[in-house]
Amino acid sequence: MVQACIQCGTCSGSCPNTFAMDHTPRKLWRMVLGDQAQSVLASKTFILCSSCYTCTLRCPRGLPLTEAMARLVQLARKANPLLFKKSHAFYDAFLQSVKNxxxxxxxxxxxxxxxxxxxxxxxxxxxxxxxxxxxxxKVAMPAFNFGLGRGSRPRGKMAAIFEKIRQMEQHP
Known part of the structure; x- marks a missing residue:
């Protein structure tokens, strides 16, 4: 997918988070194409991607760059789980709350x-x-239910969304 990149720089020029990244998205794709796996996985660029899809929408080749960034996050988590322990725990706790x-x-x-x-x-x-x-x-005091009583259990569409996510995570 990234092999089709023509290095035009539209992704870097469109990204609202480039100022905080250690490499621009364009440079990151060049590193991916150059087979610099260690440097790519050590980068903070894909972690700072806010999944706004601006790069994907503006890419003249129509490349799904946001999905590629998400895939890099998955690969980095597998390569170095200790580095992502806090963010992964936060993500899991958040999703568990929404799911429940x-x-x-x-x-x-x-x-x-x-x-x-x-x-x-x-x-x-x-x-x-x-x-x-x-x-x-902005946050309610949990009273005596330890925060477990508010909200309703997800049904129908919400359960289907979580099932789809589970399938996507198993087969990226």
Whole structure:
């Protein structure tokens, strides 16, 4: 797929996150084509991709660059799981909350994340943010249900979405 890239630079010029990347998307694709796997997987470029699809929409060759970035994230996670431990745990806790409740249940989501990380000091690091969000009414106090009672269980379309995701992750 990336072999069809003509190195025009449209992806780099279109990307809203290029300023924070260590390599522009154009340079990353050149590295992929140049068989520089170690350098590619060590890059932060694909991690900073926000999946806005601007590069994919503007690419003159119609290359699915956003999907390629997502695939690089999967490959990097497999190559170096310790590097992605925190983000992977956060991602899993978030999805588990949506899967169980049909929406994000903040208290349950963060509790799941804290237990997964096995760091007793981690909740203390998030306390100032949690208090600030509760004061603004952005996060509800979990009361005595430990954050498990809010929201509804996903049915129908939501369950189908999660099944499709599971299939896509098994066969990328």
């Amino acid at each position: 409740h049909g929406r994000v249940n903040e208290a349950g989501f963060m509790t799941h994340y804290f237990f997964t990380m096995k760091d007793p000091l981690l909740p203390l690091k998030f306390t100032p943010l949690g208090v600030k969000l509760m004061r603004k009414g």
